[in-house]
Amino acid sequence: MAASIAGVFENDLQQAINSSKVFVVGAGGIGCEILKNLVMSGFNDIEIIDLDTIDVSNLNRQFLFHKQHVGKSKAEVARESALSFNPTVNIKAYHDSTMSADYGVNFFKRFAVVMNALDNRMARNHVNRMCLAADVPLIESGTAGYEGQVELIKKQLTQCYECLPKAPQKTYPGCTIRNTPSEPIHCIVWSKHLFNQLFGENDPDMDVSPDTADPDAAGDAGMAALKGEANDQGNVTRVTTREWAVKSNYDPEKLFRKLFHDDIKYLLSMGNLWKNRTPPKPLVFGEVPDAVAGCSNETDAVLKDQKIWSVAECVEIFSSSCRNLYSQQQRLDLGDNLVWDKDDKDAMDFVASCANIRAYIFGIPQKSRFDIKSMAGNIIPAIATSNAIVAGLVVLKAFYVLRGQLENCQSVYLRNKPNHKNVQIVPEACLVEPNSKCYVCSPKHEQMGVVNGSILKADDFLQNYELNIVIVQRCLTRDGPLFEIIGSETAKPGSPEKLQPENGQTDDDDDVVHVIDGESTSNATSSIRKRKLET
Ligand SMILES: Nc1ncnc2c1ncn2[C@@H]1O[C@H](COP(=O)(O)OP(=O)(O)OP(=O)(O)O)[C@@H](O)[C@H]1O
Numbered sequence: 001m002a003a004s005i006a007g008v009f010e011n012d013l014q015q016a017i018n019s020s021k022v023f024v025v026g027a028g029g030i031g032c033e034i035l036k037n038l039v040m041s042g043f044n045d046i047e048i049i050d051l052d053t054i055d056v057s058n059l060n061r062q063f064l065f066h067k068q069h070v071g072k073s074k075a076e077v078a079r080e081s082a083l084s085f086n087p088t089v090n091i092k093a094y095h096d097s098t099m100s101a102d103y104g105v106n107f108f109k110r111f112a113v114v115m116n117a118l119d120n121r122m123a124r125n126h127v128n129r130m131c132l133a134a135d136v137p138l139i140e141s142g143t144a145g146y147e148g149q150v151e152l153i154k155k156q157l158t159q160c161y162e163c164l165p166k167a168p169q170k171t172y173p174g175c176t177i178r179n180t181p182s183e184p185i186h187c188i189v190w191s192k193h194l195f196n197q198l199f200g201e202n203d204p205d206m207d208v209s210p211d212t213a214d215p216d217a218a219g220d221a222g223m224a225a226l227k228g229e230a231n232d233q234g235n236v237t238r239v240t241t242r243e244w245a246v247k248s249n250y251d252p253e254k255l256f257r258k259l260f261h262d263d264i265k266y267l268l269s270m271g272n273l274w275k276n277r278t279p280p281k282p283l284v285f286g287e288v289p290d291a292v293a294g295c296s297n298e299t300d301a302v303l304k305d306q307k308i309w310s311v312a313e314c315v316e317i318f319s320s321s322c323r324n325l326y327s328q329q330q331r332l333d334l335g336d337n338l339v340w341d342k343d344d345k346d347a348m349d350f351v352a353s354c355a356n357i358r359a360y361i362f363g364i365p366q367k368s369r370f371d372i373k374s375m376a377g378n379i380i381p382a383i384a385t386s387n388a389i390v391a392g393l394v395v396l397k398a399f400y401v402l403r404g405q406l407e408n409c410q411s412v413y414l415r416n417k418p419n420h421k422n423v424q425i426v427p428e429a430c431l432v433e434p435n436s437k438c439y440v441c442s443p444k445h446e447q448m449g450v451v452n453g454s455i456l457k458a459d460d461f462l463q464n465y466e467l468n469i470v471i472v473q474r475c476l477t478r479d480g481p482l483f484e485i486i487g488s489e490t491a492k493p494g495s496p497e498k499l500q501p502e503n504g505q506t507d508d509d510d511d512v513v514h515v516i517d518g519e520s521t522s523n524a525t526s527s528i529r530k531r532k533l534e535t
């Protein structure tokens with residue numbers, strides 16, 4: 001079935017659709033819909049990128065994918081399925097991250113319009129910047145449950161994705177997570193941190209051990225726990241969780257004892273914490289309540305996901321997921337880590353079981369694996385209809401862009417409920433102008449004075465690091481990052497010779513200079529650099 005747009009669109013648009021190269025970033029819920037719409041409306045030259053492979057959980061709404069595609073590249077399968085609608089279309093698929101250096105400014109410049117169908121802020125920021133640098137219109141879109149949004153981002157005409165600060169993701173005080181959880185989400189966050197401590201990238205901000213600096217503990221930080229039976233390790237010098245795990249060969253029983261018995265005893269010894277709270281109950285491996293057989297029955301996956309496991313089941317799942325993750329970790333190259341992914345069975349089992357064991361200890365209601373997955377992944381359930389509406393709007397906006405009618409590209413919001421005018425798909429009254437103070441898209445941002453050779457100072461107020469960052473700009477024609485840090489080295493003020501890049505080259509060896517919209521020349525920057533080095 002080939003798309004025929006003759007007679008549907010006016011000639012100019014028809015021609016533009018036929019001849020324009022477009023780029024779809026993301027082949028998930030919205031991306032699949034966009035690709036189908038593009039192919040069905042006569043686009044001939046489409047490129048699509050997605051870094052991920054197809055998961056079973058995608059199949060209910062990402063209709064270009066079927067059971068036999070699970071595990072295959074999203075971008076490539078989306079291409080094949082879309083070609084079945086119209087085999088004459090030229091679709092190029094990339095199984096890769098759009099943030100890879102292979103897709104630089106020159107890559108983006110080849111497109112008449114770019115359409116974002118992503119699910120994370122970092123990638124959205126990146127594509128926003130690439131499209132601004134390449135001066136290509138970007139249609140940004142997203143859904144959250146019943147709500148959605150489509151907006152045009154065009155350099156110097158509209159707000160960019162980063163013009164306004166976005167609400168930070170919800171975080172929880174460290175001492176609540178480590179010492180005094182009171183809600184299931186606190187246990188889930190703790191478990192995700194624990195995953196990273198044991199198997200992922202070691203981030204000191206994600207410590208899971210009892211926090212002896214908790215202001216609520218007010219000075220009695222676990223002294224009792226250092227004595228006698230209260231801490232059967234006699235663990236005066238506390239080692240990190242990772243060190244402990246490595247020493248114990250990731251033995252689930254030993255890990256359990258430390259995490260759910262010894263550390264809890266230690267917490268109990270901080271008497272002040274429990275004056276007005278129900279104290280936690282340490283658990284003993286092998287003596288957990290409510291053993292239920294058959295919890296590892298793989299054929300019962302849906303039921304298993306939605307029922308609440310007994311503590312004994314949690315312990316079994318904790319043990320097996322621990323062992324599986326440990327062997328996954330051992331297969332990695334030295335220095336590599338596992339990355340938590342809600343769709344990875346062992347990673348999800350680990351977090352769900354740990355969260356529930358901890359919840360039980362603290363008298364917090366336990367949750368099903370299904371609920372924990374949704375909370376741990378910050379998931380608002382994706383709704384196929386919202387994705388379809390938003391993808392339809394994206395392609396309608398693309399038509400306006402191709403006609404050159406950018407003034408008709410106001411943002412559109414899909415609302416959960418009709419507004420006071422009984423409208424559910426609500427357009428903004430007009431285009432929203434760029435924020436003149438935006439450090440990403442404002443043409444004035446070169447006033448910050450960051451040019452080739454600038455040395456930025458960063459300090460870490462806790463650990464007294466002093467870091468000098470040498471900024472080197474790449475030449476305009478180069479299809480790569482616009483900024484690059486080629487060397488950074490601690491240096492004390494007054495020792496300028498330490499500020500040479502690590503590789504021994506100076507920026508003069510490199511093609512000099514470009515800040516986005518900056519006006520510096522190589523002469524100007526070398527003198528700036530010199531001046532900086534002399535201060
Ligand atoms: N840096 C990136 N480069 C390329 N594709 C990306 C990048 N970041 C995210 N994506 C892709 O964007 C798509 C977003 O689609 P969607 O929001 O439907 O997510 P999903 O992972 O398919 O579904 P869910 O998160 O609901 O399980 C995903 O397929 C994801 O792999």
Ligand SMILES: [Zn+2]
Pocket residue numbers: 159160161162163164434435438439440441442
């Ligand atoms: Zn901006």
